[in-house]
Amino acid sequence: MPNTSARPKHGRRPRRRRREDPARNELVSSSLESAQQCLLNQDYGTAFVHYLLVLNLAPAFKEFAKDSFRFTLFKWAEELDSVGRIQDLFDCYEQALELFPDDEVVLNSMGEHLFKMGFRDEAAGHFHKALKMRPDFPEARENFYRVANWLVERWHFLMLNDHGRNQKYQQAIQKAVQSGCNTVLDIGTGTGILGMCAKKAGAAEVYACELSKTMYELACEVLTANDMDGRIKILHMKSLDMEVPKDIPQRVSLVVTETVDAGLFGEGILESLIHAWHHLLLPPPGAQAQSGENELKEPSATGRVIPAGATVFGMAVECSEIRRHHRLCVSEVGGLSLAAAGELRSPVSCTSLPDDSMEPYTTERLSRLPGGYKSLTEPFTALNIDFNNVQELEGLTSRKVEQIRLLVTQEGKLDALAVWFQLHLDEESSLSTGPQEDTCWEQAIYPDHSIKGFVLKPGDELIVEVSCQDAFLRLCSVAVVRDGHEIRLDKRLDQQHSGNPISNPNPEAELCSALACLQTDQNQTKDFCVLESSEIALLNNHDYHQSFSSALAKLINQLKVACQNQEPGLGVESDLTGKPLFYVLDVSEGFSLLSIIAANQGHVKAYSSMEKNKQQEVLKKLARSCNIPEEHLEFWLNHMEDEHGMLQRPSREKLWSAIILDCVETCGLIRQKLMEKASLARCLLEEGGRIFPEKIVVHGMLVESDTLLLESAVQGQEPTLGFNIAPFINQFTVPVHVFLDFSTLECRRLSDSVELFVLDLMNANANYTDREIKVQATSAGRLTAIPFWYQIHLDQDISVSTLSQNSHWRQAAVVLQQPLEVRVGDWVRLTVKLHKSTISMTAHIEEVPGQME
Incomplete structure (x- = not known):
């Protein structure tokens, strides 16, 4: 209760009003006018400086100038980014956040630049703060989901x-x-x-x-x-x-x-x-006794x-899924012979000489690989290590390379060495990461690049070298012993007669065949190009390239007919100059042969968005092998200072005949800004021209999958030994699970597949942002997720599926925060929304089935 007996305090004197400063007011007024004029003239750097001056001198203008200031900041940041002035870019954002520390739009934009530069921790902090300022801010939420996958891996x-x-x-x-x-x-x-x-x-x-x-x-x-x-x-x-x-x-x-x-x-x-x-x-x-350190208080x-140590195991395997991601398995795609491409390598290669650009192994969960795998040898012990022996730890990287001889027990192609380990926590307890274990670890995969199509037979001996160079465990298949003859897998054909000669290869014709297909030693040749594993898998996708080849041929033929009808006397067949009549732009991400496939149609000039010099050289070689004139293939980005101008006309008088958009990320998500690119592309097509693909149909299915739940969020305190961890780690839960292989996902299918959404890239009027559909349950269970995939329609007749067996794409799944119990015959109402390129879904049980509108 207030002390009523206390003497009243004197009230604070009113502040003396600040005297107007005419010179200051004049500077603010002129700077604001200059900022607006510079903005009209697209002089964003100068406009930004003027706005900074105005808002620092006169904070009262903040609300009035906020939108214009944001716009100026973003445009100026784009210019700084395009010329590589990254430090200046971040300085501008820091200055902006000093003025507007709680501006969710500026926070989100700075986070995007930080993420692009590889500062993922810092980016996450900005996205998270933006969401705190505005929880319903979709851009910040989607960005946070993307960065969460990097920061807290699944x-x-x-x-x-x-x-x-x-x-x-x-x-x-x-x-x-x-x-x-x-x-x-x-x-x-x-x-x-x-x-x-x-x-x-x-x-x-x-x-x-x-x-x-x-x-x-x-x-x-x-x-x-x-x-x-x-x-x-x-x-x-x-x-x-x-x-x-x-x-x-x-x-x-x-x-x-x-x-x-x-x-x-x-x-x-x-x-x-x-x-x-x-x-x-x-x-x-x-x-x-050897230690004399003062800090040891108790002798x-x-x-x-x-853990106290580990035992590493391995085995040789045949696996078509590993093969198609790490070795070129086809000789032609889309009508193109790949003979002239030279050696194309996966970035995963365990060479005897470590290379910073190469990874010694990749990881896979063998039990989930589509098509499975075949063990060609019994498991063998590759290494034992004692973590409580420092001398052993220090000597590991200098230990002599060990050769292990493995008896081949089953016939099959040598695709990889699969490796796992047993982690010895102490003398009594251990954990195994083996392929048959229910474990959070995957297995290490060492793909074999040495021989193409060489078949191991029971009774062969496979010689494997084990080493620990540059602190990575390295396993490499180096030779096969068959009928007393040694076939070196790491040497060239002309080196086979040194060491153990093969005096009479006739006992087995396959031995001679194997020698004929030996590839050049990786350390002897420089004529190679490294592609990502997903790019190798794409090259091996024959159906994908054949579909594009057929669709492009149809379009070019239609345009040729239209051209002949317009000028009957100057038909395409009479055009002896070879001058291109049609222009095709391929803006696929990464390595793509689609520009060459287009140029191979004749009378086409193709523009590729490929940036890496080695990859450009491969395309040029393929173009020469197909007798495509050099001037009919151009690398568009080589002449572009600003990547944002990528979708532009090839010349003032020409429009694009076809624009090929890369629509789906390998992980199973729609590519960012796809619909914006499609909108721009439609404006740049000639009459009769086409975007490839023209339409994407999203398909999905209701499933019950404990696996997806376990990989998406911590399920309470029981698994974490009673410790309260779930609410904190689950802040990084994302609603969409990526890099999913639906064909091997452990799940119960609760419905048939249904069409969820359509993205029409050729007709903006046909698109929508949300859709409600009703799906009937065909099985009872807990609805935990909706896996989804895409049917990519190149035209009305030709399409490719991201769910196909040869697809280089993976699938994705929306994982529900709260599973739904469904019975056979229940109708589940799905609300599917598309914001920019992000698909989200919610599910509810429909009590009374109704007709779809």
Whole structure:
């Protein structure tokens, strides 16, 4: 209650009114006028400077000038971006955010530039803040979803949902702490779960480090929610940069970590453990006498690591799905012979000489590969490693290359070596990442590039080399021994007669055939071009290229007929000059043969948007091999200073006969700004011209899939050992699951496939932004997701599906936040919306079925 006896205080004196400054007012007025004039003249840089001056001198103008200022900022940023003045671009955004710190549009736009430059953590922060300012801001929400896939990869959810894995780690940590490991460091803590296990087990001091800013901030939130924020010290840094006593007061007795990928060493566990043993961990048992460090207060204290070690296994496999993503399997596509293309390589290659541009392995879940796989050998032990032996860790990268001989047990093509490991947490407990295990890890795949179509036979011996160069585990098939003869897989044909000669290849004609198809040693030739695995798969998609070839031929023939009808005396057949009559623009992302396929139709000048020099050289070689005149192929972006001008006319007097748009990302999403590009493309077509494709039909199906749930969000506290983690990691849940292979997805199909949405690229009037459809359940179950794919219509008669067996595309699925229980015969009402290029869906049970309008 107020103190009524207190003497009343004097009221504050009214502020003296600020005296008008005529000179200041004149400067503001003239600068505002100049800003507006510069804006009209499209002098965005000068306009931006004038607006900054006005808004700093006269904040009262902020609301009045906000829209014009935003527009000026964005246009000026585009110009700075186009000329590579990136620092200036970000300086402008910083200045803008000083004036408008809570402007969600500016925050979102800066986030887009940050993401484009590779600053994903910072971009996520801007998108997240924009959403806090305006939760219904669709652009910021879609951008946040995209960046969330980069920052918190989907395996985080699967790993945290793996109760068996979490429990085994908890038990190993508890045993170590109870046996005397009282101080603990969690390296690469992620959400902090292993550090919390150590603290719960009774460790006196627990430290954790995390390099990712996003994961560090998330871990801080998790620790606070579990009442451990003051009990676990978490550092935002690499363990390699940590020092005693600067970062932690003394060496610890236990390091826990799970910085292992499918290839075991790919996340840098070797380097971090070697550094830890030298700088952060107490010495192992028996090493105290050699250590004279003052910080060791207890002479009997020793250090250890969880996991204690690992055993790596492998086997040779035949797998058509791996083959088509890493090796060219066709000799021609779309009527083009690929003989002149030279060697085309996947970026995944385990050569004997490490190359920074190549990855030694990729990852796959073998149990989900379409078409399955065949084991050509029994599993073999490739490596044993003791993480508690620092000398062994240090000697691994210099260890002599080991050769292992594997007996071939089944006939098949040698496509890859598949690798997995058993992680030994301690002497009693282990985790396996094998292909038959229900685990959050995939397997490491080492594709074989050495021989095309070589068939291994039972009784052959496959010689595999195992090494650990540049801290990556490397496995490479180098030779096959058959009937006492050694066929080198890593040498050229003319080198086969050195070493073990093949005196009589006649016992098996296939041996001679194998020698004939040996490819050039990868280290002996420079005539090669590296393509992404998805681009190799696209080249192997014969139906895709044949469909485009047929559709382009139909269009060109129609245009030729129209040209002849307009000028009967000057028909195409009488045009002896070879001058192109038709212009085709291919704006496909990455490596594309469609421009060459178009130019091969005759009387066509094709423009390709390919940027990489090596890839351009491949197209030029193919064009020469098809006798396409050099001037009939042009690389459009070579002459463009501004990529935003990509969709323009080839010359003042000509319009495009066809524009080929790349509509679907490999991951299964519609490409960003597709409809905007289509709108622009329609304005640039000649009469009778066409956009390829002309229409995209989205198809989908109702399914029940626990797998998708587990990979999309942490399912409560039970799998995370009772720790409260789900609400924080699930902030990064995205509604659309990408890179899905529907043909091998573990799911129950609850309906037939239905048409969900149509995007008409040739007719803007036929498009809509949302649609409601009713789908009848054909099976009972929990509706958890709606997988979707596309039928891409090149014209009325020719189409390709992203669901086909040879597709280089994957599928996507909308995962529902709350599963729906459906019965046979129930009608489910789906609301499908398209915002820009993002498809979203919601589902509701329709109580009373109604007719569709």
